[in-house]
Amino acid sequence: MQNDKVIQSVSRSVEILKCFQDHEELGVTEISKIMGLHKSTAFGLIATLEVHRLLEKNQETGKYKLGLELFRLGTRVNSGLRNVGTPYLEKLVSLYGETVNLVVMDDTSVIYLEKVESSHSMRICTMVGGRLPIYCTAGGKSILANIPKAEADAVIERIDFKRFTDNTICDKDRLLQYLDHAKKKGYAEESEELELGLNCVAAPIFNHFGKAFAAISISGPTSRMTEDFHKRISVSLIGFTQEISRQMGYVKTLI
Amino acid sequence: MQNDKVIQSVSRSVEILKCFQDHEELGVTEISKIMGLHKSTAFGLIATLEVHRLLEKNQETGKYKLGLELFRLGTRVNSGLRNVGTPYLEKLVSLYGETVNLVVMDDTSVIYLEKVESSHSMRICTMVGGRLPIYCTAGGKSILANIPKAEADAVIERIDFKRFTDNTICDKDRLLQYLDHAKKKGYAEESEELELGLNCVAAPIFNHFGKAFAAISISGPTSRMTEDFHKRISVSLIGFTQEISRQMGYVKTLI
DNA sequence: TATTATGTTCTACATTATCGTACGTCGTTA
DNA sequence: TAACGACGTACGATAATGTAGAACATAATA
Numbered sequence: 001m002q003n004d005k006v007i008q009s010v011s012r013s014v015e016i017l018k019c020f021q022d023h024e025e026l027g028v029t030e031i032s033k034i035m036g037l038h039k040s041t042a043f044g045l046i047a048t049l050e051v052h053r054l055l056e057k058n059q060e061t062g063k064y065k066l067g068l069e070l071f072r073l074g075t076r077v078n079s080g081l082r083n084v085g086t087p088y089l090e091k092l093v094s095l096y097g098e099t100v101n102l103v104v105m106d107d108t109s110v111i112y113l114e115k116v117e118s119s120h121s122m123r124i125c126t127m128v129g130g131r132l133p134i135y136c137t138a139g140g141k142s143i144l145a146n147i148p149k150a151e152a153d154a155v156i157e158r159i160d161f162k163r164f165t166d167n168t169i170c171d172k173d174r175l176l177q178y179l180d181h182a183k184k185k186g187y188a189e190e191s192e193e194l195e196l197g198l199n200c201v202a203a204p205i206f207n208h209f210g211k212a213f214a215a216i217s218i219s220g221p222t223s224r225m226t227e228d229f230h231k232r233i234s235v236s237l238i239g240f241t242q243e244i245s246r247q248m249g250y251v252k253t254l255i
Numbered sequence: 256m257q258n259d260k261v262i263q264s265v266s267r268s269v270e271i272l273k274c275f276q277d278h279e280e281l282g283v284t285e286i287s288k289i290m291g292l293h294k295s296t297a298f299g300l301i302a303t304l305e306v307h308r309l310l311e312k313n314q315e316t317g318k319y320k321l322g323l324e325l326f327r328l329g330t331r332v333n334s335g336l337r338n339v340g341t342p343y344l345e346k347l348v349s350l351y352g353e354t355v356n357l358v359v360m361d362d363t364s365v366i367y368l369e370k371v372e373s374s375h376s377m378r379i380c381t382m383v384g385g386r387l388p389i390y391c392t393a394g395g396k397s398i399l400a401n402i403p404k405a406e407a408d409a410v411i412e413r414i415d416f417k418r419f420t421d422n423t424i425c426d427k428d429r430l431l432q433y434l435d436h437a438k439k440k441g442y443a444e445e446s447e448e449l450e451l452g453l454n455c456v457a458a459p460i461f462n463h464f465g466k467a468f469a470a471i472s473i474s475g476p477t478s479r480m481t482e483d484f485h486k487r488i489s490v491s492l493i494g495f496t497q498e499i500s501r502q503m504g505y506v507k508t509l510i
Numbered sequence: 511t512a513t514t515a516t517g518t519t520c521t522a523c524a525t526t527a528t529c530g531t532a533c534g535t536c537g538t539t540a
Numbered sequence: 541t542a543a544c545g546a547c548g549t550a551c552g553a554t555a556a557t558g559t560a561g562a563a564c565a566t567a568a569t570a
């Protein structure tokens with residue numbers, strides 16, 4: 001193996017799968033062009049992925065798409081957390097009527113693992129599998145506020161701050177200040193930082209080492225998410241995330 | 256490339272991912288033993304999957320688990336059908352109060368893509384990402400009944416019939432007879448074939464070629480799923496699956 | 511009908527993946 | 541506390557494989 005310690009053909013096959021994030025179906029020649037590979041090289045990799053059902057061939061169009069085995073493997077990721085968490089998402093939606101999400105930390109992002117959407121016509125629609133920045137989401141900030149300071153500092157160092165609205169916190173010191181505040185309150189808030197009209201409250205989920213790694217957030221339009229509503233939500237939200245934490249092996253509750 | 260036309264290192268890396276279907280975390284040596292590979296071979300493959308985030312290392316235990324990028328890719332599979340279908344699953348649960356599933360055909364099985372569970376304490380719990388036999392599930396039979404006869408015959412030929420209960424249909428001719436019946440009715444039923452006490456109604460979803468490829472099923476305990484209830488369910492179930500079919504590009508409704 | 515594009519096959523050989531050896535770290539045991 | 545065993549990881553020689561060029565079959569397009 002070469003210096004960069006990556007097996008080339010395995011890398012290439014994963015890059016092929018990633019091509020399908022932006023395309024529903026792709027042909028062999030399309031993939032070879034996107035990847036900069038010879039057609040027969042691409043074909044060999046694609047055929048191997050097809051044998052393993054990570055790709056499937058559409059018999060009608062002759063093109064390939066992501067296969068069911070990838071779906072099945074995907075459902076195994078963080079299945080413990082998702083199975084434990086989903087009933088609580090449903091409870092929170094029925095209590096408060098706004099969209100509820102389960103997110104995990106992924107370096108400088110959070111990834112949405114589950115959602116239960118509000119039944120309001122005007123609701124916040126999130127995308128499971130989607131990724132959003134950790135520094136301007138309530139879920140992200142509630143996690144950052146509850147990991148060891150050295151780790152939080154290292155993550156913040158790697159953040160490429162971008163301003164989404166006039167309210168986006170783009171200053172490290174202001175972010176750290178906010179995280180202190182959120183840690184004390186036990187929950188984080190995000191008010192029109194990511195998108196105007198969007199408001200969110202979140203509380204962290206701890207692993208058995210007592211470190212936050214996930215969060216539950218509740219999102220609604222600013223017009224419905226008043227300060228009083230935030231406070232009311234936070235009480236049971238924290239209670240639920242602590243219960244989930246316990247079920248994930250966390251021993252001591254935050255008081 | 257060799258005769259069997261599979262690229263060995265890509266195959267091996269996919270087999271590594273499949274090891275995690277039965278294990279939440281695995282170490283390098285464990286994987287090398289399961290796979291029958293040298294430790295350093297296994298390590299090279301694992302490290303490559305880690306770079307691409309299909310595997311993640313648990314820093315505390317030193318073991319590996321399936322990574323978030325696999326989850327994200329998984330959410331892309333059949334996302335069109337799942338996005339279109341989910342609101343209908345929610346409607347059916349609120350109308351009938353029993354667990355509703357969205358399944359797709361996968362050779363001689365059906366795979367569960369989405370579910371919305373009943374709020375009854377005694378409910379049918381299915382597993383998203385799980386696979387069940389096509390011949391003794393309502394969803395499976397409703398799909399088999401609505402594909403070209405030659406294809407259905409070929410699939411049935413490959414079925415390895417197993418008896419789960421005294422009610423399981425294990426005879427090809429009886430199955431074909433039932434499929435005829437289901438096609439005429441527009442929906443399929445499964446009454447305690449897979450498991451005693453389990454009852455199910457399902458209707459097919461068609462693609463733009465007019466071929467069934469997916470289905471929605473409603474499952475409940477036999478005590479609640481009376482014959483009258485089946486009939487009541489089928490009316491709106493068929494209406495919904497036809498609407499989903501239309502949104503998936505199917506042009507003509509079954510009459 | 512001719513041309514172009516695509517998917518697929520075959521095979522020589524250049525390149526890589528494999529694996530044997532070795533090392534550092536950590537946990538266990540005496 | 542020291543020794544031992546297990547594990548994860550690094551390195552490099554070489555056997556084995558994956559790549560890509562050429563060719564072919566098929567389908568789409570002008």
